[in-house]
Amino acid sequence: xxxxxxxxxxxxxxxxxxxxxxxxxxxxxxxxxxxxxxxxxxxxxxxxxxxxxxxxxxxxxxxxxxxxxxxxxxxxxxxxxxxxxxxxxxxxxxxxxxxxxxxxxxxxxxxxxxxxxxxxxxxxxxxxxxxxxxxxxxxxxxxxxxxxxxxxxxxxxxxxxxxxxxxxxxxxxxxxxxxxxxxxxxxxxxxxxxxxxxxxxxxxxxxxxxxxxxxxxxxxxxxxxxxxxxxxxxxxxxxxxxxxxxxxxxxxxxxxxxxxxxxxxxxxxxxxxxxxxxxxxxxxxxxxxxxxxxxxxxxxxxxxxxxxxxxxxxxxxxxxxxxxxxxxxxxxxxxxxxxxxxxxxxxxxxxxxxxxxxxxxxxxxxxxxxxxxxxxxxxxxxxxxxxxxxxxxxxxxxxxxxxxxxxxxxxxxxxxxxxxxxxxxxxxxxxxxxxxxxxxxxxxxxxxxxxxxxxxxxxxxxxxxxxxxxxxxxxxxxxxxxxxxxxxxxxxxxxxxxxxxxxxxxxxxxxxxxxxxxxxxxxxxxxxxxxxxxxxx
Amino acid sequence: xxxxxxxxxxxxxxxxxxxxxxxxxxxxxxxxxxxxxxxxxxxxxxxxxxxxxxxxxxxxxxxxxxxxxxxxxxxxxxxxxxxxxxxxxxxxxxxxxxxxxxxxxxxxxxxxxxxxxxxxxxxxxxxxxxxxxxxxxxxxxxxxxxxxxxxxxxxxxxxxxxxxxxxxxxxxxxxxxxxxxxxxxxxxxxxxxxxxxxxxxxxxxxxxxxxxxxxxxxxxxxxxxxxxxxxxxxxxxxxxxxxxxxxxxxxxxxxxxxxxxxxxxxxxxxxxxxxxxxxxxxxxxxxxxxxxxxxxxxxxxxxxxxxxxxxxxxxxxxxxxxxxxxxxxxxxxxxxxxxxxxxxxxxxxxxxxxxxxxxxxxxxxxxxxxxxxxxxxxxxxxxxxxxxxxxxxxxxxxxxxxxxxxxxxxxxxxxxxxxxxxxxxxxxx
Numbered sequence: 001x002x003x004x005x006x007x008x009x010x011x012x013x014x015x016x017x018x019x020x021x022x023x024x025x026x027x028x029x030x031x032x033x034x035x036x037x038x039x040x041x042x043x044x045x046x047x048x049x050x051x052x053x054x055x056x057x058x059x060x061x062x063x064x065x066x067x068x069x070x071x072x073x074x075x076x077x078x079x080x081x082x083x084x085x086x087x088x089x090x091x092x093x094x095x096x097x098x099x100x101x102x103x104x105x106x107x108x109x110x111x112x113x114x115x116x117x118x119x120x121x122x123x124x125x126x127x128x129x130x131x132x133x134x135x136x137x138x139x140x141x142x143x144x145x146x147x148x149x150x151x152x153x154x155x156x157x158x159x160x161x162x163x164x165x166x167x168x169x170x171x172x173x174x175x176x177x178x179x180x181x182x183x184x185x186x187x188x189x190x191x192x193x194x195x196x197x198x199x200x201x202x203x204x205x206x207x208x209x210x211x212x213x214x215x216x217x218x219x220x221x222x223x224x225x226x227x228x229x230x231x232x233x234x235x236x237x238x239x240x241x242x243x244x245x246x247x248x249x250x251x252x253x254x255x256x257x258x259x260x261x262x263x264x265x266x267x268x269x270x271x272x273x274x275x276x277x278x279x280x281x282x283x284x285x286x287x288x289x290x291x292x293x294x295x296x297x298x299x300x301x302x303x304x305x306x307x308x309x310x311x312x313x314x315x316x317x318x319x320x321x322x323x324x325x326x327x328x329x330x331x332x333x334x335x336x337x338x339x340x341x342x343x344x345x346x347x348x349x350x351x352x353x354x355x356x357x358x359x360x361x362x363x364x365x366x367x368x369x370x371x372x373x374x375x376x377x378x379x380x381x382x383x384x385x386x387x388x389x390x391x392x393x394x395x396x397x398x399x400x401x402x403x404x405x406x407x408x409x410x411x412x413x414x415x416x417x418x419x420x421x422x423x424x425x426x427x428x429x430x431x432x433x434x435x436x437x438x439x440x441x442x443x444x445x446x447x448x449x450x451x452x453x454x455x456x457x458x459x460x461x462x463x464x465x466x467x468x469x470x471x472x473x474x475x476x477x478x479x480x481x482x483x484x485x486x487x488x489x490x491x492x493x494x495x496x497x498x499x500x501x502x503x504x505x506x507x508x509x510x511x512x513x514x515x516x517x518x519x520x521x522x523x524x525x526x527x528x529x530x531x532x533x534x535x536x537x
Numbered sequence: 538x539x540x541x542x543x544x545x546x547x548x549x550x551x552x553x554x555x556x557x558x559x560x561x562x563x564x565x566x567x568x569x570x571x572x573x574x575x576x577x578x579x580x581x582x583x584x585x586x587x588x589x590x591x592x593x594x595x596x597x598x599x600x601x602x603x604x605x606x607x608x609x610x611x612x613x614x615x616x617x618x619x620x621x622x623x624x625x626x627x628x629x630x631x632x633x634x635x636x637x638x639x640x641x642x643x644x645x646x647x648x649x650x651x652x653x654x655x656x657x658x659x660x661x662x663x664x665x666x667x668x669x670x671x672x673x674x675x676x677x678x679x680x681x682x683x684x685x686x687x688x689x690x691x692x693x694x695x696x697x698x699x700x701x702x703x704x705x706x707x708x709x710x711x712x713x714x715x716x717x718x719x720x721x722x723x724x725x726x727x728x729x730x731x732x733x734x735x736x737x738x739x740x741x742x743x744x745x746x747x748x749x750x751x752x753x754x755x756x757x758x759x760x761x762x763x764x765x766x767x768x769x770x771x772x773x774x775x776x777x778x779x780x781x782x783x784x785x786x787x788x789x790x791x792x793x794x795x796x797x798x799x800x801x802x803x804x805x806x807x808x809x810x811x812x813x814x815x816x817x818x819x820x821x822x823x824x825x826x827x828x829x830x831x832x833x834x835x836x837x838x839x840x841x842x843x844x845x846x847x848x849x850x851x852x853x854x855x856x857x858x859x860x861x862x863x864x865x866x867x868x869x870x871x872x873x874x875x876x877x878x879x880x881x882x883x884x885x886x887x888x889x890x891x892x893x894x895x896x897x898x899x900x901x902x903x904x905x906x907x908x909x910x911x912x913x914x915x916x917x918x919x920x921x922x923x924x925x926x927x928x929x930x931x932x933x934x935x936x937x938x939x940x941x942x943x944x945x946x947x948x949x950x951x952x953x954x955x956x957x958x959x960x961x962x963x964x965x966x
Binding site for chain 2: 041042069113114115116117119120123148205206208209210211212213214215216244245248251252255352353356360361362363364365367368373374375382384385386387456457458459460461462465466498501502505506507510
C-alpha cells in the first residue's frame with residue numbers, strides 16, 4: 001500500500017516536473033550530491049532545492065544526515081557520502097541510494113558545513129518529500145515545514161497529499177500550507193482570494209508575515225483583500241496582546257513573589273534586614289545543580305524528576321545555612337537594624353565568594369526537564385511551560401506557608417513571639433529557638449525559590465544580587481509583616497512592569513516602577529496592607 | 538540604590554582580598570608583569586579565566602628561559618569588579634611593584650578608569666577584550682576587536698549569506714552596545730536598509746525577564762521580510778535571553794541571533810540544543826583548525842588540569858598581546874616603556890587561527906574575523922572567515938570620528954589626528 005502511494009506520488013510529481021519544463025536527466029541525485037562537495041552556501045541551497053524537486057523519498061535519510069552534519073566529502077575523489085559511526089573509521093553510505101559502500105578513516109573525510117541557509121533549504125526539501133510519509137507525525141511536521149517556507153514548487157505535491165490525507169489535524173495544516181504556497185504561485189486570482197481567507201483564519205504574527213511578503217508579488221487587484229485580512233488579524237491580536245501582557249506580568253510577579261516570600265518571613269515577620277537573602281536563593285539554585293549533576297552521573301533516567309528531588313534538598317540545605325547564620329550572627333544583633341544590615345551584607349559577600357571558590361566563577365548548567373521546555377498556544381497566547389510551572393509553584397509555596405503560619409503549632413508560636421515576646425516566653429515558649437527556626441524557615445523558602453529560578457536565570461555566584469533589591473521592594477510595597485501584602489505587591493508590580501515595558505522599554509519601565517513606589521510609600525509608609533494594632537509598636 | 542550597594546560591597550570584598558594577593562615578593566633578577574583582572578564581584582565570571590591565561594603564558598615563557606635571560610614573575614591583584622579600584626590597583630602595580638607591563642581589564646569602564654594612571658606613570662596596558670573603539674592611548678594596546686573587526690563583518694554576513702532585511706539591535710544599556718549600535722545603524726543605512734527596518738532596544742544589566750522583549754522581536758520579524766537580531770547583550774543577561782528564545786520557539790532558521798559577547802565560556806552554562814544555528818562573531822573560536830590552536834588548547838588543559846575547560850577569544854587576544862610584548866622587549870633589549878613602545882609597532886606574532894597578527898601604529902592589531910554557528914556540543918562551527926582586518930579605532934561611520942586617525946610613531950605620535958584640519962587633537966580622547 002505504502003509503496004503504491006509512494007509510486008503514485010512519484011508519478012504525480014514526475015508529471016508536474018514535465019509540466020514545469022524540467023528535464024529529469026538534469027537532476028541525477030548522485031551527481032548532484034557530489035556537487036555539494038565543492039559548493040558554497042548559496043550553491044548548496046540551489047542543489048538542495050534541485051534534489052528536493054526529484055520527489056525521491058529515498059533521499060530523505062541523506063537530507064536528515066546533512067542537517068545533522070553527517071554528510072562528508074571524501075578527499076581523494078571528491079565524492080560525497082553519508083558517514084556514520086564513532087571512532088577513527090566511519091561507515092560510508094551512498095547518499096542517493098542509501099547503500100553501504102565501505103568505510104573510510106575520519107582523516108580522509110571532510111565534513112560538509114551547514115549554516116542556517118542550508119538548514120532552511122533542507123527543511124523545505126524534506127517538507128516536500130515527506131508529505132506522503134506513512135507516519136502521521138512526519139506528515140504533520142512536513143506540512144508545517146512547507147507552511148513555514150511558502151514556495152510554488154510545493155503546490156502540486158500538497159494537492160496530491162491532500163487527496164490522500166485522512167487525518168483532520170494534518171489536513172488543516174496542509175490546507176493552510178496550500179493556501180500559503182498558492183499565494184506565491186501563478187494560479188488564478190479567485191483561487192488566491194480563497195487562499196487569503198484561509199490564511200486569515202490561521203491568525204497570529206506568522207499569518208501577517210506571510211501576507212505582507214505576498215503583498216509585493218501578487219496581482220494589484222488582491223491588495224485590498226490582503227490589507228483587509230491583515231487589519232482583521234491585527235484587531236484580534238490587539239486583544240490578545242493585552243492578555244499576553246497580563247500573563248507576562250503574572251509570570252514576572254510570580255518570580256518576584258518567590259524571591260520575596262522568604263524575605264517576608266525573615267524581614268517581614270522577624271524584622272531582620274537580611275541582606276544575605278539573595279544568597280540563600282543562590283544556594284538553593286546551586287543545590288539544584290548538585291542534585292542534577294548527581295542524577296546525570298548516577299541515574300540519568302531520573303532527570304525529569306530532578307527538580308522534585310532538588311526541592312527538599314534545597315530547602316534543607318538553605319534552611320541549615322539560615323539556622324547557622326541565625327545562631328552565630330543574627331541573634332546577637334536583634335534590635336540593632338544597622339548592624340544587622342552590615343553584618344548580613346558581609347555574610348552575603350562571604351557566601352558569594354565561597355561559592356565562587358567552590359564551583360568556579362562561571363555559570364553552571366542547570367537543565368530544564370522536558371516538561372518545562374517549550375511552549376503551547378492558548379488562543380492567541382504563547383504560554384511557555386517553564387513560566388506556567390513557576391506560577392503554579394509560587395502559588396503552592398504561598399498557600400503552604402500560609403497554612404503553616406495559621407494552622408500549625410509552630411506557626412502559632414511564631415506569631416506569638418513576634419507579637420509579644422515576653423508574654424510568649426512566660427507561656428513556656430522557647431523564644432530563641434522559635435527565632436532560629438523562623439529564620440531557617442525563611443531561608444529554606446528562599447532555597448525553594450532558588451530551585452525555580454535556576455530554570456530561568458543564570459546559576460552563578462551573582463544570582464542572588466539581582467533579586468535582593470526587588471525582594472525588599474515587594475515586601476515594603478506590600479506591607480511589612482503581611483503575607484497577603486507580599487502576594488498582591490509582587491503580582492501588581494509584575495503586571496505594572498509588563499504593561500509599561502512595551503511602551504517605554506525595559507530600562508525606563510523599571511525606573512518608572514521605582515518612582516511609582518517612592519510616591520506610593522510617601523502616601524502609605526506602611527505599604528499596601530499595613531499591620532494594625534499593638535503588634536506594630 | 539542597587540548600584541551604590543554593589544559598589545560598597547565590592548569595596549569591602551576588595552579590601553579583604555587585596556592584602557592577601559598583592560603582597561607577592563620578588564627576587565631582583567625577575568621581570569614583573571601585572572595582572573589586573575577581577576577575581577571577585579560580578580566580572581569575576583569572565584575575568585578569572587584571563588588571569589589563568591596570563592599565568593599560563595608566564596609559566597610557558599619561563600620554561601623557554603624567560604625574557605632577556607630573566608624569569609618573568611606575575612603580580613596578581615584583584616580589583617573586585619569595582620571601576621575606581623581598578624585605578625588604585627593599577628597605580629600600586631606600576632608605582633609599588635614596578636611592573637614592566639600590565640595585562641588586564643574587561644569592561645570599558647575599567648579601562649577608562651585606569652587610562653589616566655597608565656598615561657601619568659608611563660606604563661603599558663594590554664587590553665584583551667572587544668570594545669566600542671573611539672579611543673587611542675599611547676600607553677594602551679587594544680588586542681581585542683574594534684567594531685570593524687567584529688560587528689561590521691557580522692552584519693555583512695547577515696546581509697549577504699542570510700539575506701536579512703530587518704535588523705533588531707538588542708543590547709544591554711551601557712557604553713559598548715550604545716556606541717556599537719550607533720556605528721551599526723549608520724552602516725546599515727549606508728547599505729540601503731531603511732530606518733523603519735531597524736529596531737534598537739536596550740535592557741538593564743543582568744536583565745532576566747525577557748518575555749516582552751522576545752515577543753517584540755517576534756512581532757518585528759513578522760513583517761514579511763527576513764529579520765535577524767544583532768545582540769550586544771552583556772554576559773549574565775544572555776542565558777535567560779537564549780532560554781526565552783528557545784522556549785518561545787524562535788529557531789535560528791527563523792530569526793537568527795548574532796552575538797558579540799557570547800563565546801564558548803558563556804555557552805558552558807547553557808543547554809545549547811535549542812540554540813543550534815545562532816551565530817557569534819569573534820576573531821577566534823576554540824574549534825579553529827590550526828596547529829597553533831591545537832597546541833594552545835593542549836597547554837591550557839594541562840595547565841588547568843581540566844580537559845573540559847574551554848578557550849575563548851579574549852584568551853587569544855591575551856596570547857597575542859603577551860607574545861607581542863615579549864618580542865618587543867627582546868627587540869628593544871630592555872623593558873623600558875618608551876623603548877618598548879617604539880619597538881612593538883610592526884611586531885608580528887602568530888595568532889591562533891593559523892595566521893599572523895601585527896601590532897599597528899594605532900595600537901590595534903590585525904586579525905581575521907570568524908563567524909561561527911552554535912553547535913549542540915557548545916562549540917562553534919565556523920561558517921565564514923575573512924582575511925586579516927586592521928582594527929579601526931575611530932569609526933568611519935560616526936560623524937564625530939570619521940576624520941580622525943591615530944598613529945603613535947615618532948613624527949606624528951598622536952592618538953586623534955584630524956585629517957580634515959591637519960591637526961592633532963580632534964574630538965574625543
